[in-house]
Amino acid sequence: MTLRPEKQSMKERILETADRLFYLRGIRAVGVDTIAAEVGISKRTLYNHFPSKDELIAAYLQGRFNKAPPSDKPPIEQILGTFDRLERGFASKGFRGCPFVNAVAELGSEDKSVKKIAIAFKESRRIWFRDLLLKLDVPDPEGLATQLTLLVDGSIAQDLVRDDPSMARAAKEAARVLLGNAGVGIVGRDGGNTAGAAKKRSSSRRTRRPPDV
Amino acid sequence: MTLRPEKQSMKERILETADRLFYLRGIRAVGVDTIAAEVGISKRTLYNHFPSKDELIAAYLQGRFNKAPPSDKPPIEQILGTFDRLERGFASKGFRGCPFVNAVAELGSEDKSVKKIAIAFKESRRIWFRDLLLKLDVPDPEGLATQLTLLVDGSIAQDLVRDDPSMARAAKEAARVLLGNAGVGIVGRDGGNTAGAAKKRSSSRRTRRPPDV
């Protein structure tokens, strides 16, 4: 009966489907019945693994907490590479903004646990930037790290409404300026200039998975 | 019976209440019954003024389209002043992020009209920045305007999840660097340095109206 390996546990299957639907259509817009039907299980089974939708939501956001893969590349490349990965994410078909920001926007200040997870995620990214900046001996790693997160979240929000992956490139150029201002030497500018980046209203949206946010 | 002037029309009263509830609690989270009850009218009256909730949502977002007051102050002050107003907005009690981003995040790609309004708003702000930058004769007003909008939206998203109005200051400092890099002379840095701005995890939230986004 098991046509394919099916190494996933039931809980994983539920969580995977919930992740996809919550992220793509919105948390409030997706009911537990829809999730159960999509997984191909009964609603009862779903509730056997997650006591409530709220817990499923929390698990969904926890699962979005990325596994930032450690890299041995130079810090400056890692920092700027963030925006390249961001641009690929924007261009992927299923991109729908930052799941944490979206969740907070949807569920408001009612759900405290959701906000806590969102805060933790945002802070983790800021710390990731900061630790890289520490290696670069910039004057103010804390403040610069915060500014870089602003560019990240700003480009995400802009792409969410505009569907314009070039926002990531604009953010990258701004990041380069901020880094340069902090005394970090400019590293290989890629291809074209960034002028009029907002003009190339790309209508691409290829078929890739949303890598990370 | 009219204790106070009551110069508002019925439609305005409905829209005002809808705006407050939609923005504060989320669009999907607020039903038409709730809005009617809050206004103190019957649901029938509400539907006499707005044929559907979707139209009410559209009117809500249209109403958020700000009236950018023309100013005769120097462009550079207007640009940087944006972040000051942003910080005041963040510190106000009812601030809950960008209504347009929130709406797109909530309603997803289903509602086309909502997305159109959101795009128009974001673009209008970019144009506002660009026109000011044109007066400053910067090399790339289009690209720089885009970058400034990234800082604006980034700080809004960050404040939404962190409740930290200092994000606006961090954005302002970054904007100053970007402007300086474009050849615009530094204008009066205010008070303290921007270092560790992310540290002053303000728990303020005063009682003010959300001015604009």
Next chain:
DNA sequence: GCCTAATTACACAGATCGGTGTAATCAAGG
């Protein structure tokens, strides 16, 4: 074969959703 645990189908509860139909009431202006 048997025990245990998971999963199933399915009905149902209680609430809320957007939206409508209807008839009574109210207010204002001619």
Next chain:
DNA sequence: CCTTGATTACACCGATCTGTGTAATTAGGC
């Protein structure tokens, strides 16, 4: 006074929501 239009109360629709109760069915390990 009378007419007209707005507003009211209120019942109701069908759909959907989260969550539960229950009894039958399945599958695997001993």
